[in-house]
Amino acid sequence: MNELLKTENVSYGYNGCPFFKGLGISVYEGELIGVIGENGSGKSTLIRLLTRPAEDGKIYYRSRLLSSMSRMERAREIAVIYQNEECSFPYTCFETVMMGLYPHGITKPDKRSLDFVKGVMELTDTLCFASKRINCLSGGERQKVLLARAFAQKPSLMLLDEAMSALDISARIKMTDIIYDKCRREGMTALLVMHDISLAFARCDRLLALKQGKVYAFDKPRALLDKKFFREMFNVEVEIDSDNKYFRIIM
Amino acid sequence: MDIDSALKKEKIKISLCTVLLLAILIAGMAASACMGAMDISTGDICRVIANKLFAAGFDIPGNVTAVVWNIRLPRILCAVFVGAGLAVAGVIFQGILQNPLADPYTLGISTGASFGASLAIILNILWGIYLPVPLCALVCALLTLASVISIASVSDGFKSSSLVIAGIIAGSVLSSGVSFIKMLAGENVSAVVFWIMGSLSAMGWSDVLMAAPVVIICTLLASVLALRLDIMALGEEAARSLGVNTAALRIVLLIIGSVMTAVCVCICGVIGFVGLIVPHLLRYMLTAKNRVLMPLSALFGAVLLLCADSAARILASGEIPVGVLTTLIGGPFFIFVFTRRERRGE
Numbered sequence: 001m002n003e004l005l006k007t008e009n010v011s012y013g014y015n016g017c018p019f020f021k022g023l024g025i026s027v028y029e030g031e032l033i034g035v036i037g038e039n040g041s042g043k044s045t046l047i048r049l050l051t052r053p054a055e056d057g058k059i060y061y062r063s064r065l066l067s068s069m070s071r072m073e074r075a076r077e078i079a080v081i082y083q084n085e086e087c088s089f090p091y092t093c094f095e096t097v098m099m100g101l102y103p104h105g106i107t108k109p110d111k112r113s114l115d116f117v118k119g120v121m122e123l124t125d126t127l128c129f130a131s132k133r134i135n136c137l138s139g140g141e142r143q144k145v146l147l148a149r150a151f152a153q154k155p156s157l158m159l160l161d162e163a164m165s166a167l168d169i170s171a172r173i174k175m176t177d178i179i180y181d182k183c184r185r186e187g188m189t190a191l192l193v194m195h196d197i198s199l200a201f202a203r204c205d206r207l208l209a210l211k212q213g214k215v216y217a218f219d220k221p222r223a224l225l226d227k228k229f230f231r232e233m234f235n236v237e238v239e240i241d242s243d244n245k246y247f248r249i250i251m
Numbered sequence: 252m253d254i255d256s257a258l259k260k261e262k263i264k265i266s267l268c269t270v271l272l273l274a275i276l277i278a279g280m281a282a283s284a285c286m287g288a289m290d291i292s293t294g295d296i297c298r299v300i301a302n303k304l305f306a307a308g309f310d311i312p313g314n315v316t317a318v319v320w321n322i323r324l325p326r327i328l329c330a331v332f333v334g335a336g337l338a339v340a341g342v343i344f345q346g347i348l349q350n351p352l353a354d355p356y357t358l359g360i361s362t363g364a365s366f367g368a369s370l371a372i373i374l375n376i377l378w379g380i381y382l383p384v385p386l387c388a389l390v391c392a393l394l395t396l397a398s399v400i401s402i403a404s405v406s407d408g409f410k411s412s413s414l415v416i417a418g419i420i421a422g423s424v425l426s427s428g429v430s431f432i433k434m435l436a437g438e439n440v441s442a443v444v445f446w447i448m449g450s451l452s453a454m455g456w457s458d459v460l461m462a463a464p465v466v467i468i469c470t471l472l473a474s475v476l477a478l479r480l481d482i483m484a485l486g487e488e489a490a491r492s493l494g495v496n497t498a499a500l501r502i503v504l505l506i507i508g509s510v511m512t513a514v515c516v517c518i519c520g521v522i523g524f525v526g527l528i529v530p531h532l533l534r535y536m537l538t539a540k541n542r543v544l545m546p547l548s549a550l551f552g553a554v555l556l557l558c559a560d561s562a563a564r565i566l567a568s569g570e571i572p573v574g575v576l577t578t579l580i581g582g583p584f585f586i587f588v589f590t591r592r593e594r595r596g597e
Contacts, residue, residue, distance in 0.1 A: 051492055075494030082488045088349055089484045089539045094254055099482050103494045107478050109258070118254060131257035133539075153493070 001028040003063070004157060004189050005050065010057030012049055019045060019213040023057070027191065029156075032183045034204035034221075035193045038234060041210040043193040044083055047161045050191070051080050061157075075103035079155035081146050081163035083193075090133040093126055093145045100152030117152055123178060124148040125171070139166035147175055151182075158190040165195065172196065176203050197234075198249065201225070209233055222247075265543055272550040279554060280331070283561045284323050291315055300324075321455070329454040329462060329518060330560045330573075331553040334525055336466035336515045338552025341526030342545050343473055343508035346480040347501045348411045349487075351534065354527035355512040358399050358414060358505075359422030360392050364516040366425040367391025369432040369443045376439045384446065385461070385517040392513030395421050400502065409498040410487065414505070449520035449574020451560045458518045469511040470549055476504060477541035484539070522574040524581030525552050532588065 005027040012020040020042060027033060035043045050059065051074070053067030061069065061077065069077075079100070087096070097117050098109060106113045121127040126144045129137065134145055143166050150158055158179065164172045180203050182188040191208075194200050200207060201221040209217040209224065216233060217224055225247055230238045239250040284296045299319040301307035340355035348357065355361065371387035374380060402417035403409060429447070433440050473480075479500050483490045490497050515522070529552045533544055556573070559580070563573045 072494040080492040085486050085489050087485055088351055090535055091539045102482055130254045
């Protein structure tokens, strides 16, 4: 597998206090990575770090310094959904999804882009409320629209910061499966910040576990499947019931 | 409703609205030109315009020509351009501040203009000099803009919240300055107060020539950036991730909106609510897309101020300052629209 994203000695701090120090991770094409950790462990900060040129250290995207890429180039490659994205204006869901095509120079819907956006909205179950205003939707519906916008961006890398937190369980599984499929079939790579541990262990290729701004573990879910990991990461006692094919985490 | 029919329906709605607003604007301009102490027919108005523009040679009395060409037409055109300018500036400010309740005056630009105008008026009275009031208002408005930008640029990425705070600081200081000038003015305070209230009386062709190019050029420039402004509504970080340079866009649009506001305010004083109501209503009635919203707001703003000014001329035996009328009517109307929308959960 080719390396898609690599951070080298990246450090970041708030108001002079260091938070991430010497962060070094590598992400490969086609991987679905779950970013897990307690509140305040640095998951959202990591997502932000990966979307902009590093102030301290180096971030490479396809062996190229992220800082050498133009804003538009980055937007064509990397789609991001931040935590709690809100829109104060009454754009329709269709208009919001269309904005995902902006990095590709498509500013008005023509037949081709219209069909593409329809397809993306159908995939994310948002076509049925395409003409509804985004500020009138429920939290879950809004998250689906934002996911559709991210898919419309046709990214090679998707960074989602709790972008499915308001979805019901079936929608959450469906969206994760869509992302999983895109990683498998189209070679897309995704980093998903998630609190749904079961889903993270069940679907992700690797899990990046963060604790107080440090990488606690970055490995395959199976390799992290032990009581000590849960105790040290989340301060919870679990029972793990597993065989070669299936596993169950009982909290 | 499927996307195709929704898009088609939206297109029809926008076209109808444009035609309707254009028709009202033309009819309103004609009616306003006929209206006044001297009874003048639409035909005579057309003849005066033809005489002036194409030397058509129609036989029109000199006093009719003077009233139409020197008094009514400049006033009507000023109402049209100032209304359009304030409405488009409203769209811009609401967009860059990501707040549908912002208006062209949120950042204290109008208070800067008021301060400049008040200072010029009072110095003219006290020292017997001739400082051009609109020019002083414009210079002070632009200086206010510069100070707002320099205060806000301290924050990382030139955030909208920093802009609002900088605007409030600048506005408060200048507002105290205006109060101080009013105190110094003593019995001449009415001149300052009347200017601040906003009026379109005594407009001349120089005012039209100042407003028209600025409003037209700024509207065109803003329209070019309309899609980026749409994307910025998704939020600062989301817009950046979609390739929009939010800091640069915000500063460019801030300058465009402020220049337009400053010119409008320095011509006719502070006219409230046009820049708030017009974009707000159109956004919820028709579309939030700035590419469509900007020209439509320009039309609607022009219609609204023209109608308000015509009403201000006929409602009282003297004349109500149009700024007072727009605020008097606009305020309650806005409360009605806002509470209705909130109740319907839009």
